[in-house]
Amino acid sequence: MRALITPLVAVVLLLASVACGNDRVTAEGDGRFALPGVPVTSPSGSFEAHVNPSGNLSMYVSITDKRTGAEVYKDVENYSTSRLHGYTVGWLSSAPEQLWIYSADVGTSRVDRSAEGEWEKSRRIAKVEGHMPDEILNW
Numbered sequence: 001m002r003a004l005i006t007p008l009v010a011v012v013l014l015l016a017s018v019a020c021g022n023d024r025v026t027a028e029g030d031g032r033f034a035l036p037g038v039p040v041t042s043p044s045g046s047f048e049a050h051v052n053p054s055g056n057l058s059m060y061v062s063i064t065d066k067r068t069g070a071e072v073y074k075d076v077e078n079y080s081t082s083r084l085h086g087y088t089v090g091w092l093s094s095a096p097e098q099l100w101i102y103s104a105d106v107g108t109s110r111v112d113r114s115a116e117g118e119w120e121k122s123r124r125i126a127k128v129e130g131h132m133p134d135e136i137l138n139w
Contacts, residue, residue, distance in 0.1 A: 034061070034089040036081075041066065044096035051089055057082045061089055061101055063111065063119060073111060073119035079103045092133055100136050108136070 034040040036059065039048040050062045059081050063073040079087050085105040092098040099111040110122045 032090050032093075039064075040090060042091045042097050042099070043093055047072070047097060049089055049091065049099050051087075053081075054078050059087070061099070061111070063099065075101075075111070075121065077106065077109075077123075080105045092135060094133070094135070102136070 032040065034049045034051045036051050036053055039050045041048050046066055048064050048066055050064065051059050052062055054060045055078070057080060058078040060078050061073075061075040062071055064071050079085075079101070080103070081087065085103065087104065088100075088102040090100060092100060095112070097113055101109045101111065103109075107123070111119055112122075114120050
């Protein structure tokens with residue numbers, strides 16, 4: 001009987017770890033979302049979004065100009081990368097230069113350029129109709 005219980009417990013633990021794991025919707029090689037070491041290019045083709053490790057189980061987001069390689073935006077906020085806190089970083093496909101950051105521990109933010117051309121972050125955007133594009137709501 002004991003020989004049967006041990007594999008059964010292992011299967012239950014495996015299923016529980018998958019069900020409770022990271023709810024990040026990114027897929028390596030997908031091309032839509034930035035991952036550590038895998039930047040993603042903006043729809044305009046001019047910029048890249050980067051996910052940068054910043055310590056144990058944390059990261060920050062930056063944007064570089066593809067033409068010059070210069071960092072044009074560096075987020076001052078760190079996001080958790082633990083299995084309990086999913087994140088997604090990607091460009092809105094219908095806007096040339098609008099980056100969205102979803103974080104299960106911080107909330108959803110948008111980074112885009114102001115009228116003066118400076119990159120600015122709008123923090124903690126509510127998931128209510130009209131505040132967030134459908135594409136982002138469906139991540």
